[in-house]
Structure formats: C-alpha cells, structure tokens
Amino acid sequence: MLDTLAAALERLPPAPRWLIGLSGGLDSHVLLHGLQTLSGGHAFPPLVAVHVHHGLSPHADRWQAHCESLCRDLNIPLRVLVVDARPAAGESPEAAARAARYRAIAEVMQAGEILLTAHHRRDQAETLLLQLLRGAGPAGLAAMPRLKPFGPGWQARPMLDLDRDTLADHALKAALTWVEDDSNTDPRFDRNLLRQAVMPRLRARWPALDATLSRAALLQAEAQDLLAERAREDLEQVRGSVPGTLSVAGLSGLRRPRLRNALRGWLQDKGLPMPGRARLESLIEQMLKAGSDSCPRVAWEGAEVRRYRDDLYAMKPLLPVEAGLVLHWMPVAPLRLPEPGITIDPADLRTAWELTLSDLAGPLTVRFRQGGEQIRWRGHTRSLKKLLQEAGVPPWERDRMPLIFAGERLIAVWGLQDRSGFPCHPHPYPEE
Structure with missing residues (x-):
C-alpha cells in the first residue's frame, strides 16, 4: 500500500504545503498515517491536517477530539474548521455538508497548496455508477479526477488506485483506531443505498467490479479530455x-x-x-x-x-440594482458599490473623462439610469440611451452603470470608458 501511495504522491506538482482532509474515519486515518510513515524517506512539503466540524451529528465533538488525539500522536499540526452545514430547503443534506466542507477548506488554503483526500477505488466505482444513474455524460462518468484545481491550489486523491480492503488491512496491521460516522449507514442517501444493497451483489458476481469500473472512469476521462480539446478549438473559431x-x-x-x-x-x-x-x-x-x-x-x-x-x-445571475438609489460622494477616496460590484476611483474617473478639478471639487452624486438622461459629448448634448447603444453596451449592463452627477449635470458614466473602440473623452464645453 505504501509503495502505491508514494508513487501517487511523487506525481503531484510542487507545493508549499499539503493539507490532509481528516474526518477521523478509517480512510482518512490511513492516509494520515501513510503520509507520516513515508515522510521520513521522502522530501514532502510541510503537512497539516484539516478537520471540518459540521455540527450535524451529536458525535461531532467526539470526532474532533479523536482527530486531535491522532495528530498529537503523529506530531502533525491540526486545523479545525467549524461550519454551518445545514441544508437549504430542497437541498440534499449530503451535498450541503460536502459543499460546506470544501468551501471552508478552500478559504484557508494558500496559493499552490494541495488538499489530499482519502478517496479510494471503491469510492470511484460508486461515483461512476451514481453518475450513470443520473444520466451523466463523459464528464460525469469520468468520476473523480486524481488531480484537479481547487480553491487557490489543487485537490489530489492519491489513493484512487487502492482498494478499500487494502486500506482496512493496513489499518489493522498498524493498530489504527478510527470513528464511524453513523450517517454512512443511512439508506436514505443514494451512495449508502448503493454501497450496502447493490455493490455487494455486483461484486459477488463480478469480483473485479471496483477495478473494472475505475478503469471505465479513466477511459471516460480520456474521452472527456478529447472533447475539451475539440471545444477549445471550436471556441477559438x-x-x-x-x-x-x-x-x-x-x-x-x-x-x-x-x-x-x-x-x-x-x-x-x-x-x-x-x-x-x-x-x-x-x-x-x-x-x-x-x-x-x-x-x-x-x-x-x-x-x-x-x-x-x-x-x-x-x-452568474445578476442581482437587481436599486434604480432610485442616490449616493452622495466626496471624490477624495474610491467609492465601493457592493452591487453591481464596482469601485469608482476618482483618479481614474478624472483621467478617463478628462474632468477638471472644478468638476470634482464639490460633492457629487452617484445614481443609476431612470431614462431620459443626457450628457455633453464632443460639443453636443446627447441622449445617454443613444450613446450606450452606439458603444454596444448590452441592455442589462446599461441600468447597472453608475452615473456621476455634479449637481444635476451628468458628467461621467462609469464603465463606458472600458468599452473597446469607444473613446470616452467628452471634453467640457460651455452649456449651449
């Protein structure tokens, strides 16, 4: 087992640190123990275990304490992340917990770090069948990749070539202890039903089931890679x-x-x-x-x-902008608009729109389109609507572009200066 794990780890890209996802169960304990055992003879990056406390089980505190004990014994730092993993209405509890877990880990990762998770060959076989039952195409049937981008770094699954029985045998020989998550036996979850009622019968008929399905997932991954290559070629055209x-x-x-x-x-x-x-x-x-x-x-x-x-x-779906919003702004510091997610910088504003110091001397107001606005443009008063159309601004963006007023005079439209091929330099002229 250790040789297979070591070979998988050696194929990983360089990283400043490895994070080990540690639930306290058999699989993640074997991964943690294997890394600690191999670290003496390999130049691994620094290791740190990460345990996510979901708070969904009455045993969650005991699982955390178990992980703390394991890491003390192995002299590996542990970071505990507490999350709210309660599912939203209509959301799968399993999916909600997984999303909360990965989101929390991604938030604490640094650039280039690798999260190591303990998924193995049996997990891969189950994932392929679940995806097949959901009607997935090659991307879904490729199941779990050995390495994929994750947060600011990567997620790696170095035990995908190892069978669950191999891990259990290693755990027994090394006298490891682990906790059992009672939700893993709840047949309401699709994976548990597949694991308990379906997979044993399939293995009884086809003993090499896990290896065969894992190989099928690898072939699907190769097919998906070719499809992605073709997509890139077509998208260029x-x-x-x-x-x-x-x-x-x-x-x-x-x-x-x-x-x-x-x-x-x-x-x-x-x-x-x-x-x-x-x-x-x-x-x-x-x-x-x-x-x-x-x-x-x-x-x-x-x-x-x-x-x-x-x-x-x-x-991503656009959130509505309050059309009647009026913000008073002294242009001595940038103004942050959480929605539509824009920061107005007075220095950039002055440069892009060739505004004078007097234009920015007094308090300004920032508003959004109501309709009928006009602006001085190259010596003429122009309809803002026509100007946005000429600039090729899509309709859904027009109502989200901050308008900067000096008094009741529209002096700039933030974002219009970024439209390719549309120079936004309306020189200040006297009013007609």
Whole structure:
C-alpha cells in the first residue's frame, strides 16, 4: 500500500504545503498515517491536517477530539474548521455538508497548496455508477479526477488506485483506531443505498467490479479530455466581438453535438454550473433563432446566458440594482458599490473623462439610469440611451452603470470608458 501511495504522491506538482482532509474515519486515518510513515524517506512539503466540524451529528465533538488525539500522536499540526452545514430547503443534506466542507477548506488554503483526500477505488466505482444513474455524460462518468484545481491550489486523491480492503488491512496491521460516522449507514442517501444493497451483489458476481469500473472512469476521462480539446478549438473559431463572448453566427455553423460540446466548454471555462440537457437545448433554440434585435435570456441555478446582437454572454445571475438609489460622494477616496460590484476611483474617473478639478471639487452624486438622461459629448448634448447603444453596451449592463452627477449635470458614466473602440473623452464645453 505504501509503495502505491508514494508513487501517487511523487506525481503531484510542487507545493508549499499539503493539507490532509481528516474526518477521523478509517480512510482518512490511513492516509494520515501513510503520509507520516513515508515522510521520513521522502522530501514532502510541510503537512497539516484539516478537520471540518459540521455540527450535524451529536458525535461531532467526539470526532474532533479523536482527530486531535491522532495528530498529537503523529506530531502533525491540526486545523479545525467549524461550519454551518445545514441544508437549504430542497437541498440534499449530503451535498450541503460536502459543499460546506470544501468551501471552508478552500478559504484557508494558500496559493499552490494541495488538499489530499482519502478517496479510494471503491469510492470511484460508486461515483461512476451514481453518475450513470443520473444520466451523466463523459464528464460525469469520468468520476473523480486524481488531480484537479481547487480553491487557490489543487485537490489530489492519491489513493484512487487502492482498494478499500487494502486500506482496512493496513489499518489493522498498524493498530489504527478510527470513528464511524453513523450517517454512512443511512439508506436514505443514494451512495449508502448503493454501497450496502447493490455493490455487494455486483461484486459477488463480478469480483473485479471496483477495478473494472475505475478503469471505465479513466477511459471516460480520456474521452472527456478529447472533447475539451475539440471545444477549445471550436471556441477559438466562434469568438464574439466582445472578449469572453461567443458569436451566434459562428455557433450556427457547428453541428449540434459540437455546438453542445463548445457551449459546455465555454461555461466550464467561466466556472459556471452546467445546465441539464433540456435547458441546454432550450438555450440553443432561443439564442440561435432569436432576432438580432431581441435580447433573450436563459437561466438555471447559478448561471444565465444572454444575447445581444450577435454575441452570447454567460454570467452568474445578476442581482437587481436599486434604480432610485442616490449616493452622495466626496471624490477624495474610491467609492465601493457592493452591487453591481464596482469601485469608482476618482483618479481614474478624472483621467478617463478628462474632468477638471472644478468638476470634482464639490460633492457629487452617484445614481443609476431612470431614462431620459443626457450628457455633453464632443460639443453636443446627447441622449445617454443613444450613446450606450452606439458603444454596444448590452441592455442589462446599461441600468447597472453608475452615473456621476455634479449637481444635476451628468458628467461621467462609469464603465463606458472600458468599452473597446469607444473613446470616452467628452471634453467640457460651455452649456449651449
């Protein structure tokens, strides 16, 4: 076991520190013990164990105490993270706890660090079957990768080539002790039902089940890698006129399977959740068949896609901005607007809009569009609406662009200066 673990660890990228996810169960204790045992003969980065206290079980305090005892005995530092893992309405308790656990760990990681988790071959086989039952494609059927980006660093699973029986044998020979999470036997959770009622019967018929399914997951991972490569090639050919967007005309030239693959790759690159098959088809139909003067929107949990002219935009769902908001601002320090997530810097404001010191001398107000605003632009009074249209600002961005007023005179539109090919230097002229 230790040779297999050591070989997997040697393939990891350089890191300033390794974090070991420690629940106190058999698997994570074996990983912790294996790392401590191997560290004498290998140049490992510094090790620190991380235990997440979910507070969901009445035994949670005892599990934390057990982890503290293990780390004292092995002389490995331990960091305990306390989280609120209660699920939201309609959310899976298992998924909520997992998300809370990983979110907490990612927040304490530094750049380039690697989180080591104790997933093994049996976990991989179960994950593949669960994904298959959910109707997943190659990305889901690839199950758990050995190494993936995580937070500011990486997550590695160095025990994926080890069987659970091998880990149990190592634990017994090393006289290790561990805790048992009672939720792991609750058949209400899909993985537990699969683990207790289905997998034993399959293994009885096919003893090499875990190894076979793990190999199938590896093949799916290779297929997904090829699909991702094709997506990158196609995305290079269908770039939109604005960085990060896609051209509707370009996408329309792709066959439907390549089109779906390119859209998935685009969303993944943006860190957005994947839509289901039906929602993806709806997105394609609405976005590609809409008229060039319409602005369709397709949304799902955690993401939305919008069209403006020939470009597709993908983003996290936009929170509404209070249209009637008026903020009084002395432009001696930057002004932070939590929503829409903008910081107005007076120095940049003056440079971009060629404002005079007198323009910024008195108190200013920051507002958002109400309609009918006008601004001095190259010697003429222009409609702000027309100006934004000429600059190619999508409709959903127009109402989120802070307007800076001196008294009742609109002197700048923050964000308009960033539109490519649209120089925003309205010289101050006398009023007509």
